[in-house]
Amino acid sequence: MIERFQCKTTGAGLFEITDRVQDVVCESGICTGLCTILIQHTSASLTIQENADPSAKHDLQAWLDQLVKPNDPLYTHTSEGPDDMPAHIKAALTSTTLSIPFQQSRLCLGIWQGIYVWEHRYNGGNRKIVVHLGR
Amino acid sequence: MIERFQCKTTGAGLFEITDRVQDVVCESGICTGLCTILIQHTSASLTIQENADPSAKHDLQAWLDQLVKPNDPLYTHTSEGPDDMPAHIKAALTSTTLSIPFQQSRLCLGIWQGIYVWEHRYNGGNRKIVVHLGR
Amino acid sequence: MIERFQCKTTGAGLFEITDRVQDVVCESGICTGLCTILIQHTSASLTIQENADPSAKHDLQAWLDQLVKPNDPLYTHTSEGPDDMPAHIKAALTSTTLSIPFQQSRLCLGIWQGIYVWEHRYNGGNRKIVVHLGR
Numbered sequence: 001m002i003e004r005f006q007c008k009t010t011g012a013g014l015f016e017i018t019d020r021v022q023d024v025v026c027e028s029g030i031c032t033g034l035c036t037i038l039i040q041h042t043s044a045s046l047t048i049q050e051n052a053d054p055s056a057k058h059d060l061q062a063w064l065d066q067l068v069k070p071n072d073p074l075y076t077h078t079s080e081g082p083d084d085m086p087a088h089i090k091a092a093l094t095s096t097t098l099s100i101p102f103q104q105s106r107l108c109l110g111i112w113q114g115i116y117v118w119e120h121r122y123n124g125g126n127r128k129i130v131v132h133l134g135r
Numbered sequence: 136m137i138e139r140f141q142c143k144t145t146g147a148g149l150f151e152i153t154d155r156v157q158d159v160v161c162e163s164g165i166c167t168g169l170c171t172i173l174i175q176h177t178s179a180s181l182t183i184q185e186n187a188d189p190s191a192k193h194d195l196q197a198w199l200d201q202l203v204k205p206n207d208p209l210y211t212h213t214s215e216g217p218d219d220m221p222a223h224i225k226a227a228l229t230s231t232t233l234s235i236p237f238q239q240s241r242l243c244l245g246i247w248q249g250i251y252v253w254e255h256r257y258n259g260g261n262r263k264i265v266v267h268l269g270r
Numbered sequence: 271m272i273e274r275f276q277c278k279t280t281g282a283g284l285f286e287i288t289d290r291v292q293d294v295v296c297e298s299g300i301c302t303g304l305c306t307i308l309i310q311h312t313s314a315s316l317t318i319q320e321n322a323d324p325s326a327k328h329d330l331q332a333w334l335d336q337l338v339k340p341n342d343p344l345y346t347h348t349s350e351g352p353d354d355m356p357a358h359i360k361a362a363l364t365s366t367t368l369s370i371p372f373q374q375s376r377l378c379l380g381i382w383q384g385i386y387v388w389e390h391r392y393n394g395g396n397r398k399i400v401v402h403l404g405r
Binding site: 167168169182183184185188190191193194195197198199201202228229230233234235236238243244245246247248269270 | 271272304306308309310311312337338342344345346347349355358359361362363365366367369398400401402404405
Binding site: 033050053055058062063094100111112113135 | 136175202203210211212220224230231232234263266270
């Protein structure tokens, strides 16, 4: 079973989608299975990260910005703006797909885990997510 | 089908769980399918890496420690200790979920591949693993 | 259902396998499901990246080469050549497995997304890919 939804991002950073993915699982009526998420973009990605303290998300972003800088002289792919090539690199270093088991229609995440869209472009956008549920 | 086990880690580094995952597949009686593993933590992660020469695991750890340093002045998430924020970053750069096909109840890994819990905290802990088997 | 194919790489860089994976899905006759890909190596990896502008692939390679250098004095795993330990690190930072939903026997990739084998050894080789299709 496949469902789709969009996540509106407003700039670089982590946008939680745990509840939206959990809703897809609940509405499917499937009790036990595997939920796979794909983000249909190469300048935004997915991650499972700490959902408790916002400072962790802030530092993840700050650290990645320090590692992958805009305007690196080695970039040749510059026609789509200074944030585009860094966005592709950041996406390559994180995840485009995630698979999460579920039981009793609840995602088997740890207590402090949340599912996030990680936006890497400065302005964000409507990011398309595909969800597959299997048994 | 979902099974769970814990992996006790004794400090930062790679802890092999290939045999334990293979055991879950064997005991299921399923011949052909997909085995998905999730680690329910954001300061430890999963990786498939070289299982032959221990020096490769040593160097992976040393290199990642050099890339993601403790006490970086950009960290604001410091209340859980100097190794906590680096652990979240290291988890984001590696994997929280892995999916491995199996055939004749054997994981389809390459000859030199092993599945590892990658502990990123100094003291380690009991790390919870969820395994889903589908067809 | 499990299929296998090999991807011949001729040196470090990204080698597109989207069409070959799509062919496996088409030939299966399965309409809706999940396609999981595993690369059976620890010195090459998988990534979903921009398939439009070749400059993006060039810059991904150049950036990763800058981050993970050969002959780093911290390496102790040097017996398999100067490109081997960097290859393991690059594989750990990218993906060994990817899961992609499909519908009407078409992979649910974004318009600009392609599936790539990312070769990290200087000389490349025949890289073994395992594909699992589930419903």
